[in-house]
Amino acid sequence: MGKRQSADSLLHEGGEGISDHLELLADMSQDFAASRDIEKTLMRAIERITRHVGAAGGALFLLDEAGETLTCQACVGATEITGLTLRSDEGIVGRCVRENAAEIVRDVAADPSFQKSVDERTGFTTRSILCAPMSVKDQRIGAIELVNKLGGDGLFAESDLHLLQSLSASAALAVLNARMAEALVEQERMRRELELAAEIQRSLLPESRPGTYPVHGVNVPARTVSGDFYDFFPAGDGRICFNLGDVSGKGMNAALLMAKTASLYRCLGKTEHSPGRLLGRINEEICETATRGMFVTMVGGIYDPASGLVRLANAGHEPALHHAAGGGFRALPANAPPLGIAPLAEGEDGVPEIELWLDGGVLYVFTDGVTEGSVEDGSPLGVEGMKALIEENVSLPASERLQAVVGRLLREEEALHDDLTILAIDDADPAARRSPGAGGGERILEFAFPSQADQLKKVRGKVRDSARLCGFGADAAQDIVLAVDEACQNVIRHAYGGSPEGEIVLEIRRAGGDLVVLLRDFAESTDVTTVKPRDLDDLRPGGLGTHFMTEVMDRVEFLSPPEGGGNLLRMVKRIA
DSSP, rough: OOOEEEOOSSOOOGGGGHHHHHHHHHHHHOOOHHOOOOHHHHHHHHHHHHHHHEEEEEEEEEEESSSSSSEEEEEESSSSOOOOOEESSHHHHHHHHTTTTTTESGGGGGTOOOOOHHHHHHHHOOOEEEEEEETTTTTTEEEEEEEEEEESSOOOHHHHHHHHHHHHHHHHHHHHHHHHHHHHHHHHHHHHHHHHHHHHHHHHHHOOTTSSSSSSEEEEEEESSSSSEEEEOSSSOOOOOEEEEEESOHHHHHHHHHHHHHHHHHHHHHTOHHHHHHHHHHHHHHHHOOOOOOOEEEEEEEEETTTTEEEEESSSOOOEEETTTTTEEEEEOOOOOOOSSSOOOOTTTTTEEEEEOOOOOOEEEHHHHSSSSSSSSSSSSSSHHHHHHHHHHHSOOOOHHHHHHTTOOOOOBOOSSSSSEEEEOOOOOGGSSOOTTTTOEEEEEEEEEESOOOHHHHHHHHHHHHHHHOOOHHHHHHHHHHHHHHHHHIIIIIISTOOOTTTEEEEEEETTEEEEEEEEEEESSOGGGGGOOOOTTTSSOOHHHHHHHHHSSEEEEOOOOOTTTEEEEEEEEOOO
């Protein structure tokens, strides 16, 4: 049975070989301090130790982070066992590490812990073993094992054990220092990568606009990078596209998906002005490529400053809040699941949309980090708390109002638990929107629809109901329906050239004794002097719609193009 020893010092009987031992220890320490390649240094160390002690072979084992396995990192001698893995409680080397004690086993055949399988596999015959743990204080790192003393009686001496303990301690400290240095380098690399990712994310956010601009946003990341995002940009026809979203999860994966989703929305939103169809296209892409289990809750919309109309699509996100100009809030909940959960059902044309006329109010879109963020007493702000903050700061410009809400959740002594992101669409001055002759009176109908002929059936039904509501009989109401239908067809065919990607906004008002129809498109502005009814004697097919509209309605006129371009048609019918 082997005899176990603990190291006391490098000294041994008579001081024989002390200078050689100290020289080896000094050389190894210098190697460990100067080397940048710990693996090569450990290999050189085991070669020196094996040769100096006079062993037939040597191996250096490292313990994994979980403390469950020992792997041969370097070896020298008659057998090659580099990469050999043992359980941490297996063999003499496992016992050495487990008990953190050096030992000499002079007859391995008599030791039940000896693993014969290695000899059986390599053909080498192990007679004796010298083993010392590699540890720093209580931190176990591995062990160095020498086999079969050469020369003499073939047995390891106590002086060999003392020397190996000293060399093992030096090697352990070197490995620990190398690991710490590697961890510091990795931390620094990750820090720089996160800072670069954060910089890229910040570049994806829109630039701040003047206080008079109708859309403003704030994003405060809880960590270096954020899974929240928002954006707004002009659609090219006077309207403003906007979005806000929250990616599931944290860290780099969420940040990458956030960057991808935000970029897709801005890129596709330049030509696709239907927020529902746009979210549908993004959903297809995320379902195909996103990491399993990740998804995005997102709100997309388009706002028309000329009319105050917002078209909104919500895919699994927090309900948006409309704060009316006269006070009071209206929640606009999600009408579809988050993006990336599942492809749209066959036949679905994107995420369902809703229409909202702001009428001088403000639309707020935000992430759950705002409502779940804690105030001074530790309780969550909640939706009601957010409403209260909005009302308290209603006299401030929208950009300052958002800062007031976010500022309530920021404290130097307490880190954020989640990102804070909030967006405001402020319909601040509806009175200046139109010239006095454009509208006014009581709004009866507001309806926006794509420039597609199959939408006209819905238009006709809505116009008929509005005309009857204003007091027109069935025949007169049908005439108004036909006039509006003809005007819509003209927009689809001529203004948009048959493209189904355009948008038309229909508004019907009752102003005094008149029914006023406003029809707006966002196509290239038309020279109104060229729009004239054709002579009735000209019997060519088509082209008589303008003449019919002027016969049915009391007044038909094109108004000056709205801000941002497009065309605005106004038709008036006297209510009998």
